[in-house]
Amino acid sequence: MESGGIAFGSHTATHTILEGRTDAEIRRELKESTQRLRAELVCPSEWFCYPKGQYDQIAYKIVKESYAGALTTRRGVVRRGDDPFQLRRIGIHNDVSKTIPLFACRLTALV
Numbered sequence: 855m856e857s858g859g860i861a862f863g864s865h866t867a868t869h870t871i872l873e874g875r876t877d878a879e880i881r882r883e884l885k886e887s888t889q890r891l892r893a894e895l896v897c898p899s900e901w902f903c904y905p906k907g908q909y910d911q912i913a914y915k916i917v918k919e920s921y922a923g924a925l926t927t928r929r930g931v932v933r934r935g936d937d938p939f940q941l942r943r944i945g946i947h948n949d950v951s952k953t954i955p956l957f958a959c960r961l962t963a964l965v
Contacts, residue, residue: 856895863899864888864921871906872913880916888920901925914939 856862866872867886875883884902891898900922907927909917917924923938930942950960 856897861897861899862891862895863901863903863925864891865903866905869905871908872904872917873908873910875913877912877916880913884916884920 864884864887866883867890868883870879870883872880872883888898902917902921902924904913904917904924904926909926918939921939923941925941925943927945928940928942929944931944932941936942944960946957946960950956
């Protein structure tokens with residue numbers, strides 16, 4: 855998939871929700887995830903995606919130390935000045951990617 859242009863970023867080692875975890879637990883999850891990506895990929899991404907979009911200030915701080923930026927599950931577009939560690943996104947799933955019109959509607963926030 856990587857050779858086909860798909861990039862893979864870190865999402866924790868076990869898909870655990872980071873909110874409420876200890877500093878040590880968060881660091882372990884991020885370290886193991888990053889190590890696995892580096893072992894499996896030619897060009898692992900330096901970006902992180904919060905599992906289920908949930909995080910707290912401890913997780914935010916540690917992610918900020920470890921990555922170039924992070925995505926939340928909050929819907930929306932990224933604008934100049936946005937915090938690169940709390941970026942919104944537009945979810946693209948099978949329900950809106952089956953046809954070009956549905957895909958276009960999702961990108962323009964109509965669906």
